[in-house]
Amino acid sequence: MDRSILSGILSVSASKFVALIVGLLSKPVLARLLGPEQFGEYATVMAVQAIFMIFVSAGISDGVRKYLAEDRDGDRWKASVIGFYLRTATGLAIGGTIVLACATYSDFFATVFSSRFSRYFYVLIALVITAQYWEFARKSLMGFGLERYSEPLKILYSVSFPLVALPLIAAGYGVIGAIIGQIVATGLAAIGGLTVLHNRKSLKNVFRRPPEGFPRREMLTFNSLSIALIFLLMSLYHVDILMLQAWVGGDEVGYYKAALEFAEFLWFVPIVFQTVFVHSTAELWSNGKTEQISLLAAKTTRYTFLLTAVMSIGIASLASEVIPAYWRYGMEPVGPLLLLLPGSLGFALARPILAISQGNGELRYPIAATGVAAVVNLLLNLILIPRYGMQGAAVATSIGYTSMVVLHVWSARKIGFDPLADARVGRxxxxxxxxxxxxxxxxxxxxxxxxxxxxxxxxxxxxxxxxxxxxxxxxxxxxxxxxxxxxxxxxxxxxxxxxxxxxxxxxxxxxxxxxxxxxxxxxxx
Known part of the structure; x- marks a missing residue:
């Protein structure tokens, strides 16, 4: 594996590990302070925010990583990319706050969920601004290959959130206290990231016109396709939570979210690969190093399978002992967790494959693959949740997740690399x-x-x-x-x-x- 890619992986791994430890310590406290019903409401609000931010970010995070990593006309190219995406991010953030404010004022969320959700989304408006600049700053630094700066900011966010949110929740602010914690944490990380970015690469380019021949149309096309891809991915993450809240509600959403949190531990290593590979492989694709990309994909698939396989066995073996002790919710989340594990393993394998495909810039096949998986997931949730509740959501989501690896192997081969060339699946x-x-x-x-x-x-x-x-x-x-x-x-x-x-x-x-x-x-x- 290329040393620059491996150093990026190690930098991201360090921040992810710290975030994992902080999460392991803080999430059960958060869940216990909120209780299963409010924990489910908080999960629902954050699911809506994640889907909404797809359209606000408009593919900016993937676009800025991809195009900064490409070698086109040296520093002038990179400065123009930063300016273009910062202007775009600002305009979309302003538009996003207006749309969210109008939707909340019209009682849209109160009608879909309950009247309590209106006040949650009024507070959430501020998170649109802070999250937008935090995401832009972090992904820009990664595009420059500066993970040694972007990842400490991730740690800052991970630590700041519980330090702010938990006292507010304990003081009686409930879900609103948790949302304020998100606003403060992303705000601090955004300020830090923009400061580092300005010191490394001046942000004055936001006020300058890009040079003649700057590929706005190509970049906007990539952004538009990224929106479609990210929306489909986010639907896989969040549609089960939203449907469960709308049709079942109550404690069951909190129990299901607790199961999801454990199942998603399998994604620790794959998310690290996915985070680094978009911009790292974009450089390899632009230099025509397809053989190196195929070797990287094959090794990554094998390593991911090895790590996630043993983690899934460990989680399954300890679930009935650990979950009641960890969440203090009893045995309710254990059943959904065991149903979610096979799908989470499949999704783990698909993540690095998808990132390498994104680095190529040819998004038609990844969108088609993710779209089929999203439709399967949506239809199964529609069928199973009304009848079986959180157990039905777990089965539907697990099948949708599993289909991702099959579909993205097909997508990768269409693009020009084979992630199963050295997977050693049988062994x-x-x-x-x-x-x-x-x-x-x-x-x-x-x-x-x-x-x-x-x-x-x-x-x-x-x-x-x-x-x-x-x-x-x-x-x-x-x-x-x-x-x-x-x-x-x-x-x-x-x-x-x-x-x-x-x-x-x-x-x-x-x-x-x-x-x-x-x-x-x-x-x-």
Whole structure:
């Protein structure tokens, strides 16, 4: 894997890891303070905001990453891209606030959901502005390859939100307190991001006309196609929550959201790949390096499958113990979670494939693939939610998610690369089936609990099963040649010291051992 891409992945991974830890600590507190009904209302408001921001952002985040990464006429090109997208972002943010204010004033949300939602969306208007500039600043920095600046801002956002939101919720502000937390967190991150961006690349270009021949039409076409693609993706994320709120409501939406939060842990690594690959592969596509792209896609699919397979086994084995202790909602979210896991695994595999396709700029096939999955998801939710509630939503969403990987493999081959060329699906599946037996056995055998101050009792299995399960899985995966021991160490050499230095030393010893003894199968990539 290219070193610049890998450094970007490591930078994004660090911020995602911090965000994951902060989320693990803060989300159960948020859910308990709000209660299942208000937690469901908050999830609904944020789902509407995410879909609405698709049209406000108008593909700006993907466009600015893609075009900044391309090498066209040096710094003058990059300055013009920044100016064009900043002007566009500002105009759309102003328009978005007007549209949202009018929709709320006309009681649209009160009619669709309940009267309480009107006051939520009045407060949400401010989030349109802060989220727009935060997204623009972060994705612009990534387009320049400056993940070392963009990702600390992600950490700032992740930490600021609970620090502001939780005291407000505890003080009795409920869902509005959570929304204010989002506004403050995105506002701080936006100010920081725009300041860094201005210091690195002056934002004065927002007032300058782009040079003759600047491809506005090409960029606007890409933005328009990105809107369609992102809208279809967001429908996969949020249509189940919105339908469940409209047709069922009450505590069940909160329970379902709790299940989704756990299922989405599988997306940690794939989201990192997806975040980096749009702009990183855009540069490779523009330089005609299709062979390198195919190799990157094949390795990424295999690594994603390996990691998400073992994570899904671990989550499934611990679900009945961990979820009641974590959310304090009892066993209600466990059933939907188990139904969601297969689909979340499929969606995890589709994410990096989609990002590489986006980097190419040819969005017809990704839109078609995502559109079919979105229609399947929508129809199944329409059929199953009225009859089966959150269980029906889980089944519908899982099938919709699973279809994504099949459809996007087809899309990738149409564009010109094969993500399954080195996927080793059979070997990874075999390793997963073998490993599932000891992992589930460990989870069942360990029944003791520990008391954590301010948290309560937690099952000991949550501390024991993940590291032991991962170790067992890696040994089995190496044994069936789903991955090589040397291959793992070569990846670890790119990590910061002391991990990188230790892995580099071990790599040298293993290569020497391989040459001297002629043993190859164990070390084979």
């Amino acid at each position: 990874i599946t075999l390793a997963s089936l073998i490993t599932a037996v000891p992992i589930f056995g460990l989870a069942s055998a360990i029944t003791s609990v520990i008391t954590v101050p301010y948290v309560g009792t937690l099952p000991v299995s949550i501390l024991v099963v993940p590291p032991l399960g991962l170790g067992i899985f890696l040994l089995v995966a190496i044994s069936v040649r789903a991955i090589g021991a040397l291959e793992i160490l070569e990846i670890l050499t790119e990590f910061p010291d002391p991990i990188g230095a230790l892995a580099n030393t071990l790599c040298k010893h293993l290569r020497r051992l391989k040459v001297e003894t002629g043993v190859g199968e164990f070390f084979r990539p």
